[in-house]
Amino acid sequence: MSDTPNNNEQVRFADFGLAPEILRALTDQGYVHPTPIQAQAIPIVLQGRDVMGAAQTGTGKTAGFSLPIIQLLLAHASTSMSPARHPVRALILTPTRELAVQVADNVKAYAAHTALRSTVVFGGMDMKPQTETLRRGVEVVIATPGRLLDHVEQKNISLAQVQMLVMDEADRMLDMGFLPDLQRIINLLPKKRQNLMFSATFSPEIKKLAGSFLTDPVTIEVARSNATADKVTQVVYKVPEEQKRDVVEFLIRSRELKQVIIFSNTKIGASRLSRSLEQAGIKASAIHGDKTQQERMAALDAFKKGEIEVLVATDVAARGLDISDLPCVINYDLPYNAEDYVHRIGRTGRAGASGDAISVFSDKDERLLADIEKLIKQTVTRAELAGFAPSSRGFGRERPARRSGESEARPERSPRPSSPPPRREKVDPWFLKPYEPSVAPRKEAVNTVATGGASKPKPKVAALLGGLPKQ
DNA sequence: AAAAAAC
Numbered sequence: 001m002s003d004t005p006n007n008n009e010q011v012r013f014a015d016f017g018l019a020p021e022i023l024r025a026l027t028d029q030g031y032v033h034p035t036p037i038q039a040q041a042i043p044i045v046l047q048g049r050d051v052m053g054a055a056q057t058g059t060g061k062t063a064g065f066s067l068p069i070i071q072l073l074l075a076h077a078s079t080s081m082s083p084a085r086h087p088v089r090a091l092i093l094t095p096t097r098e099l100a101v102q103v104a105d106n107v108k109a110y111a112a113h114t115a116l117r118s119t120v121v122f123g124g125m126d127m128k129p130q131t132e133t134l135r136r137g138v139e140v141v142i143a144t145p146g147r148l149l150d151h152v153e154q155k156n157i158s159l160a161q162v163q164m165l166v167m168d169e170a171d172r173m174l175d176m177g178f179l180p181d182l183q184r185i186i187n188l189l190p191k192k193r194q195n196l197m198f199s200a201t202f203s204p205e206i207k208k209l210a211g212s213f214l215t216d217p218v219t220i221e222v223a224r225s226n227a228t229a230d231k232v233t234q235v236v237y238k239v240p241e242e243q244k245r246d247v248v249e250f251l252i253r254s255r256e257l258k259q260v261i262i263f264s265n266t267k268i269g270a271s272r273l274s275r276s277l278e279q280a281g282i283k284a285s286a287i288h289g290d291k292t293q294q295e296r297m298a299a300l301d302a303f304k305k306g307e308i309e310v311l312v313a314t315d316v317a318a319r320g321l322d323i324s325d326l327p328c329v330i331n332y333d334l335p336y337n338a339e340d341y342v343h344r345i346g347r348t349g350r351a352g353a354s355g356d357a358i359s360v361f362s363d364k365d366e367r368l369l370a371d372i373e374k375l376i377k378q379t380v381t382r383a384e385l386a387g388f389a390p391s392s393r394g395f396g397r398e399r400p401a402r403r404s405g406e407s408e409a410r411p412e413r414s415p416r417p418s419s420p421p422p423r424r425e426k427v428d429p430w431f432l433k434p435y436e437p438s439v440a441p442r443k444e445a446v447n448t449v450a451t452g453g454a455s456k457p458k459p460k461v462a463a464l465l466g467g468l469p470k471q
Numbered sequence: 472a473a474a475a476a477a478c
């Protein structure tokens with residue numbers, strides 16, 4: 001959501017016929033012009049149509065559905081007399097807890113000058129405060145699926161009056177195995193309702209889900225290209241695996257990064273890197289699924305406030321999180337899933353600002369980089385970092401035959417690296433030496449074996465989708 | 472192979 005110049009420069013929020021209270025909230029936030037997805041989505045949602053939206057976060061998606069929902073709720077007062085004067089009329093589902101909180105914050109801000117009530121419910125936190133708020137009555141609920149069902153079972157909430165359903169990051173919810181929960185939730189809703197589904201990708205599974213849950217949807221698509229190519233400068237450093245930690249520390253110091261998210265593929269890796277950076281005097285916190293919800297929220301909060309410089313995260317933070325003015329994202333590991341690379345680097349370069357996406361990787365991850373480059377249809381600049389040895393096996397073509405004693409080069413890693421910290425003297429921090437990699441030798445036999453085993457479609461999801469009713 | 476989400 002932003003005022004960045006776009007093709008709808010002449011369109012203003014005031015043109016949509018939104019209630020004055022809503023426009024006032026937008027004015028409070030300094031928003032005048034809708035983003036492309038908002039310009040498309042708002043009129044369609046106001047018409048009461050179902051929507052299938054293909055949009056990354058950072059495109060203003062949340063306002064795109066929140067604003068017209070609030071408008072519709074205001075325009076059509078509830079006809080219900082009970083049980084509460086404020087029955088739940090709009091339900092917004094998100095895959096992660098942090099995303100739920102963020103969407104809820106937005107909804108609250110847009111509805112600030114209205115009488116509408118909203119709340120957020122998600123797991124990992126005490127049920128009681130959520131229960132009390134629900135029992136007092138709210139028109140809009142933002143939730144993660146599991147906790148919502150928990151509240152339903154405990155009769156803290158009725159979904160019988162829901163008129164509008166939003167499934168945010170629907171592809172992610174499928175990935176996470178939420179389909180059965182989604183099915184259960186939808187069975188609790190009135191048949192007649194408006195459905196909005198947003199997804200970053202248009203996979204066959206998502207299309208199937210849309211075909212099952214949506215009625216004659218209008219498709220809205222915002223090109224993904226501007227999410228990566230234009231504003232985010234991407235670079236990769238190939239370094240020995242055991243040097244990755246030092247390289248990351250060096251990058252933070254030399255570039256004087258004050259706000260950076262570092263992605264790790266594992267929870268343990270995230271915690272270790274965070275601890276190591278802290279020991280090196282860099283203010284860092286980790287956020288991942290093994291942390292308590294309080295710790296997760298505290299870390300995110302401290303990062304947003306600038307109290308910590310580095311947030312080391314698993315992919316729990318890869319999607320949806322909107323941290324304004326984030327100048328840089330570092331991949332401590334290349335993601336196993338190329339799609340996740342796009343989501344991760346999408347955390348920077350938001351709202352028209354430029355951003356840097358730096359990845360470190362080692363020899364064994366060449367394949368992952370190749371997958372990423374294939375997906376984003378561009379070659380990522382490869383660079384060497386002064387002061388750090390390139391890969392132990394060398395860059396490019398001069399790849400020696402596999403050494404038999406390789407494992408001895410990888411002793412059990414001590415808590416602190418035994419090697420002295422990298423040289424930092426007189427190194428131009430911006431020193432980049434791009435190189436053209438020679439054509440990577442493709443080991444066909446190995447690859448065939450690898451893909452043959454790994455490319456099995458997700459049978460569970462497919463099976464479940466197959467069982468969905470046609471609406 | 473890993474991550475996320477209800478208790």
